Amino acid sequence: MLKSLFNWKVLLNLVxxxxxFVGLVWLTFRWLEYHTNHGQEIPVPNxxxxxxxxAVKIxxxxxxxxxxxSTNYDPKYRPFQVLQIYPAPGSRVKDGRTVRLKVNPRTWAQIAVPDVIxxxxxxxxxxxxxxxxxIGDTIYEPSIQKDALLRILYKGNAVNPGAxxxxxxxxxxxxxxxxMRNISIPNVVGLSVKEAxxxxxxxxxxxxxxxxxxGSKDESDIIYYQDPASGDVRDQGMQIDLWASKKTPAELRAKVEQLNSIYRMKVDTSLPPVQYEEVHSEPTYVPPVAPVPKREVPKPEPVKTEAPKTQNTPKPAASATDKPKTSSGNNNQASGNTHKPAASGTKEPAEKPKAKKVVVE
Structure with missing residues (x-):
């Protein structure tokens, strides 16, 4: 087996x-070097x-x-001015490398107008x-929707939500x-429904x-009656009811009279108008009554009679050494007063009682 391994044919195939394999590796690296421009770098311009x-031209x-x-708009810089570049200026990159530019936009980014109508x-x-x-100017306009936002204006033109x-x-x-108050109602009798x-x-x-x-819904029908009537005054936003027909108002005079009896109130002007007067009751001042002066009425004096004294026994003669004595007789008891004896032997008259005051009210 070893002899067959070292056969020249096997060795030749192995070589x-x-x-x-070595040729393929060498060709691969050469292709990568050519494709990636290995060793060829370009500085990023500022x-x-x-x-x-x-910047694009450079x-x-x-x-x-x-x-x-484009980044957020910054009013400190010019529109379309390059604010930043990545990679940084001076960096060396290969030919064909993509660089990123951050540019100041022309104005602020656009936003959608919200639905606030x-x-x-x-x-x-x-x-x-x-x-x-x-918000610039706030313009007030008569409307039944008080304090409601009616329209949005941009440079004098109305803007719809979502713009x-x-x-x-x-x-x-x-x-x-x-x-608005007390607006005169227009006359639309004789006009078509569309014109009215x-x-x-x-x-x-x-x-x-x-x-x-x-019973049709033709907008070309002629108005022959309206309520309220023309010339009346009503507030803004009030509704006006209309009656229309193909016929003219002169041909529908009977119908107009019938509607007048329903919607027009006749006022009798022969009677004088009723006038109402306001009566204000003011408090009256009553002076105080002066008191009646009191009058003194003298009381009648009672009639008194003196009983005669009886002398049965004679009184002894008074000596010079004896002191005079006072005695209270019947008359003194009746009057309640004491009297000194008279030196001449004469009797003093009894003192009259004082009159009492009687108040008559």
């Missing part, structure tokens, strides 16, 4: 196989702060590929500010200020019930 058009001349990426103005303003739109505007754009908004709708809408009213005489 040929090794040579083929195109920062140049315009994107000049990269094409050096044999480098490029990709343009007919929404409350406070919430609408908050939503517009969140997406990056700045794309540059971020931080200044927009104007139209807000409802409430309905336009006149009513222009006068800031709304079309209510439209009743066709023949």
């Amino acid at each position: 040929i196989a090794i040579g083929v 195109v920062v702060n140049k315009s994107v058009h000049d 990269l094409d001349d050096t044999g480098l590929e490029y990709e343009v990426d 007919n929404k409350y103005s406070g919430l609408a303003f908050q939503r517009l500010d969140q997406v990056g739109l700045k 794309r505007l540059p971020r931080f754009s200044v927009i104007d908004v139209v807000v409802g200020s409430g309905p 709708r336009a006149v009513i809408t222009k006068s800031m009213f709304e079309v209510g019930l439209v009743e066709h005489e023949e």
Whole structure:
């Protein structure tokens, strides 16, 4: 077996196989070196702060590929100005390498206008500010939708929800200020239904019930009656009912009289108008009553009679040494007063009682 292994034919085949393998490896490396430009490097040119058009032209001349990426808009730099390049300027790359350019866009990125029509103005303003739109002028317009956002204006033109505007754009908004009062109702009798709708809408009213005489829905029918009547005053947004027919209003006079008896109230002007007066009751001042002066009425004096004294026994003569004595007689007890004896032996008259005061009210 060893003899057959060292046969010259086997050795020859082995040498040929090794040579083929080495040749294939050598060719592979040579192809890779040629394909990847091994040993051939190009420095990245500095195109920062140049315009994107000049930067692209320089990269094409050096044999480098490029990709343009727009970042967020920065008003400090010029539009389409190159802000950054990757790989960094001065780096050596192979021929055909792709470099990335970051360019300042022309303006802010566009955003979609949110749907805030007919929404409350406070919430609408908050939503517009969140997406990056700045509110300029606020225009108030008569409308039954008070404090609702009616329209959005950009450079004087109305903008629909979903339209794309540059971020931080200044927009104007139209807000409802409430309905107008006491607007005269237009006369649409004799007009077609289509014309009447336009006149009513222009006068800031709304079309209510439209009743066709023949039951059709033809917009060319002639209006022969309306409610409320023309010349009446109503607030903005009120509905106006219409009656239409193929016939003229003169041919439908009986129908008009019938509708007048229903929708027109007749006012009797023969009676004088009732006038109402407001009566204000004011408090009256009553002066205080002066008190009645009191009058003194003297009380009549009682009549008193004195009983005569009886002297049965004579009194002894008074000596000079004896002191005079006081005695209380019947008269003194009746009057309640004490009297001194008279030196001459005469008796003093009894003292009259004082009159009492009587108050008569």
